[in-house]
Amino acid sequence: MEKYDLIIIGAGPAGLSAAVYAARYKLKTLILSKSMGGMAAVAHKVCNFPSYTEIKGFDLMQKFLKQVEELKVPIIYDETVKIERTKNEFLVITKNKKYNCKKIIFAGGCERIRLKVNGEGKFLGKGVSYCATCDAAFFRNKIVCVVGGSDAALTAALLLSEYASKVYIIYRKENFFRSEPAWIELVEKEKKIETIFNEEVAEIIGKNSVEEIRLKSGKLLKTNGVFIEIGSVPETKSLDSLKVKKTDAGYIITDKNQKTNIAGLYAAGDVIDSQLKQIVTAASQGAVAAYSVYQELKREE
Ligand SMILES: Cc1cc2nc3c(=O)[nH]c(=O)nc-3n(C[C@H](O)[C@H](O)[C@H](O)COP(=O)(O)OP(=O)(O)OC[C@H]3O[C@@H](n4cnc5c(N)ncnc54)[C@H](O)[C@@H]3O)c2cc1C
Numbered sequence: 001m002e003k004y005d006l007i008i009i010g011a012g013p014a015g016l017s018a019a020v021y022a023a024r025y026k027l028k029t030l031i032l033s034k035s036m037g038g039m040a041a042v043a044h045k046v047c048n049f050p051s052y053t054e055i056k057g058f059d060l061m062q063k064f065l066k067q068v069e070e071l072k073v074p075i076i077y078d079e080t081v082k083i084e085r086t087k088n089e090f091l092v093i094t095k096n097k098k099y100n101c102k103k104i105i106f107a108g109g110c111e112r113i114r115l116k117v118n119g120e121g122k123f124l125g126k127g128v129s130y131c132a133t134c135d136a137a138f139f140r141n142k143i144v145c146v147v148g149g150s151d152a153a154l155t156a157a158l159l160l161s162e163y164a165s166k167v168y169i170i171y172r173k174e175n176f177f178r179s180e181p182a183w184i185e186l187v188e189k190e191k192k193i194e195t196i197f198n199e200e201v202a203e204i205i206g207k208n209s210v211e212e213i214r215l216k217s218g219k220l221l222k223t224n225g226v227f228i229e230i231g232s233v234p235e236t237k238s239l240d241s242l243k244v245k246k247t248d249a250g251y252i253i254t255d256k257n258q259k260t261n262i263a264g265l266y267a268a269g270d271v272i273d274s275q276l277k278q279i280v281t282a283a284s285q286g287a288v289a290a291y292s293v294y295q296e297l298k299r300e301e
Helices: 013-024 038-042 057-070 132-139 151-161 181-189 279-300
Strands: 003-011 029-036 075-077 080-086 089-094 098-106 110-112 143-147 166-170 193-196 201-206 210-215 220-222 225-228 232-234 265-267
Touching: 003 013, 003 089, 003 279, 013 029, 013 038, 013 057, 013 098, 013 279, 029 038, 029 057, 029 098, 038 057, 038 132, 057 075, 080 098, 098 279, 132 151, 132 225, 143 151, 151 166, 151 181, 151 193, 151 225, 210 225, 265 279
Parallel strands: 003 029, 003 098, 029 075, 098 265, 143 166, 143 225, 166 193
Antiparallel strands: 080 089, 089 098, 110 232, 201 210, 210 220
């Protein structure tokens, strides 16, 4: 089994930034990831990453990836199912193979929260979507609704308004208290978007695809698509056999060097307990984690 100094789990902003630093420290590094670019790659428009006034999330992550490829850090697209501690090393078990390494940077991000209503599973890919960037173009001249009230929900609604004839935002709170004022202003200006506050989706209804939704109040709303943007939970299942310290909500607790309570295990990005979950902060934490790994390996030599 080939042995690495460092395995990075996740190829989102945190993992790819860690890889850039690790490569420059000449660490023998491998990236294992389920997907390229993570959540950032599905962001419709990124307007707050320094150096770009506006860029599509996918295009930005392609640039992260290109740099990592130029630095010759290998990436294997595979899901890590389990991580075990063996003496002073780690055994990383993926769906297809096992790997050995001295240190790990865990940058697995978060996964989308399901709405858990009737019809959600049945119509997945037939009107139900968790990714407006991926699916908006299928709803040209159709009616869609976005469920949620965060920045992700508002940007999804704005993107959908470029294609759909009508976009409803359904949000259970009385205002968009969690969103950036700049996005709220754009949503309020867009004539195709209608917001329904203090409401929830109770059921998604249709025959072969979504035709309407029933709201908690009992009201029926005709729609061809339901875009679910109600947040995410940290993706830490593969760490279950290690006793990693987490918050009650499941976010990994790290120190200022991105170190977890498990020797040799570092974490960065959306998966950790942090105040601001953004591309720029994930990238920064990834860089700090790689620096800490480098320092620790040097001390151990
Ligand atoms: C719709 C939307 C719009 C957004 N817009 C912006 C924006 O405009 N500006 C901004 O700064 N931020 C934005 N964000 C937030 C930003 O995308 C995240 O903060 C950022 O992507 C976090 O980076 P990360 O590397 O921690 O995690 P992620 O980007 O989620 O990457 C995690 C990676 O880990 C992989 N992974 C997970 N588990 C495993 C496993 N077991 N094995 C292997 N691989 C695994 C995943 O496949 C993924 O590739 C947006 C998010 C969404 C959803």
